[in-house]
Amino acid sequence: MEIKKIGDVVEKYIGYHEGARFQIGEYGSTLTLLYKNPTKNEIEDISKGDIQYRITVVEDVIFLLFKFGSQSYIDCPYNINKNPDIILDELEDGLGYSCLIELIDCRNGKLKAFRFISFSTNFSQKLKQFVDEQREKYVTDDNIRAAFSKYSTNDLVKLSSARGKITRQNND
Template structure:
């Protein structure tokens, strides 16, 4: 999953994108894309220069990457290795770089990348995340159960709750 360049379209020919948060591991490593309407200067500043806080919450078949940048609020991105299109699936050991997270903030209304950042994981965080993905990849998967489970989690918790339940956290300076 590419992260794009600031000031350039995230996807060529696409000027309007659906708001979403997408986390994925692919051949280039860990990526987080935040597509949002009405991005503020503070949100760009948070991504560009704010302290990055990350967490991992696992609930059944779902891994939630928890994140907060600078003065922003906690957010989450659900992940299952099995929901990644087959041509992009990658075990952490096969990825070019599984020790960092590449982040893009994209304006939904224009499709333009507004901020890009890389965060280096602590060794403990990288090991926990990569191990969780490997375990998940080697397990069984039922798409219907996954969809039901994700709804159950979101009916019970918001991102701040998941942070309290997270098995591991890290803080990365600017």
């Protein structure tokens, strides 16, 4: 696992388009947020503001939805079939999957913020259920395009079946 610090350059994201990517890997999940020239408020919201997160499935695609502070919800489609070797462990009550959140300025690839969180048990169990169910389906980018053509981010938020919240971290 690669250790990064604020200001490091992640070369593969230089010149990337804005957006969000959710991936599950060997050491947990990662939410990569790609913003062009993120503002001080966006950096603050992501690094230590309130986080709301939700999950739903439409068109056989898992959508994770995140809201940082006063920002709007962000939608992230996920397809286990792009990394089928990943197996999510069963969880005991009171435990949740981990997620590293990283904010990268896609103009220059600089890491502007990161944060490590744990999802709630209920949300994590729903994520595992959806991943296991999706594994049995043939999900492609066409499914993702179909979902985006029918549902707005606000629609996906309303359709969510599990949610969680993390309140502001005061490190001052």
